[in-house]
Amino acid sequence: MNLFSYAARNLRRSGQRTCIMIGAMGFAGAIMIFYAALLEGFIMTTEKNAIGMETGQVQIHVHTYLDDPDIYSQITSQDEAMAKLNRLGYHSAPRLFAFGLAAAGSSSSGVMLRGVDTEREPLVTGIHQHVKSGNWLDRNDPTGVVIGQKLARIIGVGLGDEIVIVGQAADGSMANDLYRVRGIMKSVGEGIDRAGFFMIQETFRSLFLLDEGCHEIVVVPSKNTTKSLDEMTAEIRAAIPQYEVKNWRQLRPVLARIIDMTSASLVVMLIVTYAAVGILTLNGMLMNVFERIREFGIIKALGMPPWKIFTIISLEAIMQVSIASILALFLAIPLSLYCEIHPLNLSSLAPDSATIAGIAFDPLWYCDLTSNSILLPLFFMFLFTVLAILYPALKASLIQPLKAIYHR
Amino acid sequence: MNRKSIVELNQICKIYQQGKLQVTAVDCLSLQIAQGEFSALYGPSGSGKTTVLNMIGALDEPSSGDVIIEGKTLAGMDRTALSRLRRDRIGFVFQAYNLVPVLTAYENAEFVLALQGVPIRERRQRVMSILEEVGLADLADRRPDELSGGQQQRVAIARAIAPEPAIILADEPTANVDSATANGLLDLMENLNSNKGVTFLFSTHDQRVMDRARRLIELKDGKIASDGVSP
Structure with missing residues (x-):
């Protein structure tokens, strides 16, 4: 027993x-x-x-940009910064932002225009796979834009429809042009759904007369890493001390x-x-x-x-x-x-x-x-x-x- | 020849508090039980038989006086020491058999040996020999609910004698069995006493037990009324 x-x-x-x-x-x-x-x-x-669709693990901006997202608050040495990040084992992609007004027919809505590097962006987010209808951006289609699903509903556009963008270029002149909807996004977040307006980087630069620089660099580790988010942030901050480096927890506290x-x-x-x-x-x-x-x-x-x-x-x-x-x-x-x-x-x-x-x-x-x-x-x-x-x-x-x- | 004293009770009293009332269950009782005795405590209900047995068995402690088992005074022993004393030196046979229902007859009989840490092989030899002695070797694998009352009490006796204790305390061991079974059990205990020198102390009302006991101690109101060799 x-x-x-x-x-x-x-x-x-x-x-x-x-x-x-x-x-x-x-x-x-x-x-x-x-x-x-x-x-x-x-x-x-x-x-x-x-x-994975928007913020990435870490973002880099100039120090004043997050408080006052101004078109002139640019990261000027973006290539140098991305090369450093690459050496540290990170993928990175530059982004450009500007505010404008999108109009189609008799409807209009304020939008945030986003200039995307179509080669680098897929390395840091999966947003290119998050298209609900139509296709993601293509460098061979410079006037083709992808917009948020709520924005499409607000201004009443669908695939192939034209949208006029009006904004202020970097030189103070009026930036305006006509674009065609080539894709509508699935839901990502309220910001993108309601005001997301994606275009290729070159088109953005040409519209807003910005020859160089970017407003944001999104960073993710290039492979699985054992580093914590805070360790990654500290490492990047040490490598690029001249810019503000924040991780997604700091950027999206809610x-x-x-x-x-x-x-x-x-x-x-x-x-x-x-x-x-x-x-x-x-x-x-x-x-x-x-x-x-x-x-x-x-x-x-x-x-x-x-x-x-x-x-x-x-x-x-x-x-x-x-x-x-x-x-x-x-x-x-x-x-x-x-x-x-x-x-x-x-x-x-x-x-x-x-x-x-x-x-x-x-x-x-x-x-x-x-x-x-x-x-x-x-x-x-x-x-x-x-x-x-x-x-x-x-x-x-x-x-x-x-x-x-x-x-x- | 003077036989070795197994139990010695020196002026023990047991007083219970029942509300505001004090009830004296055992009143300054002194007693000695020697090795090899086959003795019985008898008396009317409430005379203190079971209380005396419980105090000898280290299950209860006296309000005053000393209980001495094999020369060791129980007063002052801690719970562990008392538990070890019960395990190694005292065997119990209860009125209601009190076997562990989920264990077989064999496992019940080896229970105390297992607690003592006796090696399995030795345990098996000893338990099987004892079961043989109590006539239950063939029923070793049966659980208590598959045994009759008499058979269960035999298992309880086997459990009590297996660790070779100094004394076996049997509280009304024949109360729940028929006459033939009671005689069989008494034969068995008498044989163990005669052949192996096992010391028994009964608490009983049963005339059959009193007829067999070689020493009869009569209790009345917690005191010894008579103590003598059975005729």
Whole structure:
């Protein structure tokens, strides 16, 4: 007779209750793994939309640009800066910005014109793959522009339609020209959706009479890196000290907070769920102890030390939570993997996309099953089970044999 | 020849507080049990038999006086030491058998040996020989719910004698069995006493036990009313 076998037999003794407890813990575990995978998916999609489509990991500007985005606040030594970044193992792409008015027919809307380096931009963002209809920019089509989906709706244009742009060129003259819509973007974020107007860099320069320089350099690591975001920022800042270097967390604090809160909400949900499951476990284990109180008295009278009784109760709980974990994995992994390919479709709630604080959230909610989404719920399940059994295990182990033997 | 004293009770009292009332369960009782005795405490309900047995078994402590087992005073021993004393030197046979329901007859009988850390091989030899002795070798793999009351009590006796304790305390061991089974159990315990020198102290109402006991100690109101060799 060893303690493990003794504990296992005790579990079989109240088979129905054991099954209910394992089932409840397993189901809660499965739900939480699935929920964690959904949140990971949400974070991944949000980061992909915001960082992978627009912001990049790190951005470089002249010091005054972010506070006052002026057409004259340019990075003049962009080639030198990008060469340095390349040597450090980063991809980078220059961007140009200017404000203007887009008009089509009798409608008009303020836009932010974006001059894009069509060769370098795909290295830092995936925006070129985020076209809802039509095509991305092409250097062979200098008058072809890509616009945000809400802008297209506001000014009532579709693919092939013409748009007039009016703005102020760098020399103070009026910049205006006629462009043709060659692509309409999927939702990226409120800024791009409502005012995004993409054109190739050369066209931008010609419209605004900007021969050189850029307003922004977007930077991402060229390969998978173990460096943290802060380390990358510090490294780039040290390499290019003359410009302002900020990472996406500093540039988009609201987004960073939403992502942090989403991660924190998982922990809160885990605590709430497992506190409930913990009460069930506590209840079950207390019933278990009270039913066997006489037996504990006998085995203590026969000389079993308290720690062995504590171990028996703990082993019973650990066995139950281990089986529940396997059950949870068995239920949650296939479900989460299925939802990695077949997302939950929330488009009936938000037809195109929902935006919160200017950040677009995809109505297709994918799961992202990571080691974190599996291990964190299981860790909490074990933690709360251990906490829940402490009281019954201590009660059983510290029981006075005489009182227990004559317990009625 | 003077036999070695296993149990010595010196002026022990046990007073329970029941609300504002003090109940004296054992009243300044002194007693000695020598090695190899086959003795019985008897008396009416509430006379203090079980309380005395519990104090000898280190399950309860006296309000005053000393309990001495094999020359060691129990007063002042910590829980661990008392637990070890029960495990190694005292065997218990309870009225309601009190076997562990999830363990087989063999496992119940080896329970205390396993706690003592006796090696598996030696354990097996000793337990099988004892089960043979109590007539349960063929039923070693059965669980308590697959055994009759008498068989369960035999397993309890096997469990009590397996670690070769100094004394076996048997609290109404024949109370829950029929007459034939009770006689069988008493035969078994008598044989163990005669052949192996196992010391038994019973607490009983049962005339059959009193008929077999070689020393009868009558308790009345927590005091020894009579103590003598059985005729």
